Amino acid sequence: MQIAIIAAGCFWGVQEVYLRKFIPAAAILKTSVGYTGGITADPTYKEVCTNTTNHAEALKIEFDEKLTSYDKIIEFFFAMHDPTTSNQQGNDIGTQYRSAIFTTNPEQATIAKRVMNEVQAKHYPNKKIVTQILPAGKWWDAEDYHQLYLEKNPDGYRCSSHFLRWNVFE
Structure with a gap:
């Protein structure tokens, strides 16, 4: 089991897209939404929405690396939101809605940077x-x-920017 932590706008939609669209579904063992990347301890949703905590609404994904790779989790991340908007996804605006990858080790950081560069060249030239x-x-x-x-x-509310822009699983 490995963990990926990502932020791509409202965490409700990010969680839903991973749970409904990621293939193979069995690779996603568990997800939880939460807060990370900020300056306050034990933040509440109300506090995060003030734009003063610097926390991102994020998704923690526990996945089976025998069924998928961190590379695929990250490529899917780039495909399911707009990584070119700063502190915004759709109508959701604020630092809590920023696009971010929170890496748990140096290997994840290397992979995230490589995948981002590949996506930049191929999909957002x-x-x-x-x-x-x-x-x-x-x-x-x-x-x-x-x-x-x-x-x-x-x-419930769904962010208009949470959809797959290309087929990650070809």
Whole structure:
């Protein structure tokens, strides 16, 4: 089992896209939404939304590296959101909605940078990717009502920028 931590806008939609669209689905062992990358301890959703904590709404993915690779998790990340917008995805604006990869070791950082460069050249030759690649810091799970939010609330808010822009699994 390996862990990937990503931020790509509202964490509800990021979680939903990984759980519904990632292939093979069995590779995703567990997901949780939460906060990371900020300056305050044990933040709440209300605090994160003030744009004063510097935390990102993020998704922690536990995955089976026998069924998929960190490379594929990261390529999927770039395909499922717009990595060229700073602190924004769709109508969601603020530092908590930034595009970021929080790496847990130097190998993940190397892979994330390589995949980002490949995606930049192939899919965004005329727009700069602004995704931050940072060492993972402390993780705080979001409040329970945020976990699997769109599964529990099928008519809940969905960010317009959370969709696959290309087929990662060809």
